[in-house]
Amino acid sequence: MHIGIYVFDPVEVLDFAGPYEVFTTAARVHGRSQPGVPLFEVCTIAAGHAPVTARAGLPVLPDCTIADHPPLDVLIIPGGVVTAELARPEVIEWIARQAGQVQTLASVCTGAFLLAQAGVLRGRAVTTHWEDTADLRAMFAGLEVREGLRWVDEGAVVSSAGISAGIDMCLHLVERLAGRALAECTARQLEFDWTENGGRPAS
């Protein structure tokens, strides 16, 4: 399975590094008992080939671009300061196209704003960083923005709360894609106290 993680200027470091760590660790843990083809192959994807500068200045060299990445099973859109990304039609259109192709499109933190801009949240519930729920509602009328959950799983679209909640959500995705045992082993490998306060909305 190919897991793509979008990176941009300035993506929040833990928003992309947490999911990266979860899926690559899950692949490593899985490979111990079943060597061979990796279960998950993770790539970072940027709009272009140039390095991007994550928040606070960390440079990140993307593995590939929105024009040349492999077909994805899961695409994760992290957050950070997303104002500039919201105004890039080539990025928003790419997210919209990917929504029709990937098995799961997921956002971390303010990455939810990019999903909303791409029109993939219509009729679906979503969550984001606690600091940004009011803005998300104000910018995208009619969205069902949920609070107090680590993630909201709407099947084809999954969103997490802020920053570290991306780790909880990705452990949930590992469970969905490869089973409970691997998700638990991965959390234990990360020594991460998995908060399983997620779920489908009641409505």
Add this chain to the structure above:
Amino acid sequence: MHIGIYVFDPVEVLDFAGPYEVFTTAARVHGRSQPGVPLFEVCTIAAGHAPVTARAGLPVLPDCTIADHPPLDVLIIPGGVVTAELARPEVIEWIARQAGQVQTLASVCTGAFLLAQAGVLRGRAVTTHWEDTADLRAMFAGLEVREGLRWVDEGAVVSSAGISAGIDMCLHLVERLAGRALAECTARQLEFDWTENGGRPAS
């Protein structure tokens, strides 16, 4: 205050990205109420200028090297696969020298092996990833290796358990350096469930 984070081939991604996120977020949160000179300036430090490849393939461009970094208040040594680093005298001697200069030298996960190799753990308790405690004891006789704690604070030297525990430890360091309120605000900003199971050893 200058916070240095050592990066090497192949450093565990969350081991360095977690501390990076904690200190840069703490600086941002602090800057909201007290704009001006940043409270923390975080730099990544490698042995040389070339990009390093973090575990699973993530390329990291270091800000500076062990030969040209600014004077540090805190130096954090993450883990990963540390075998090659243990055999690099220039790195081990640099860590030993820094131990005499920084206010706090800290390790995450198997970074503790590098601290032990540098001789800075003599007479001090330490912790590491749960999978590596036996190896740490076997390789460095006489060390007091503690288990079941998120971090062990020995004053000038602080060590954390595996991977995500580096986040808990760094929140503790933020509290030590800048007070409880900022550490709590930072954890809340990260939506991180801070596990405060640390402390000084009983002995």
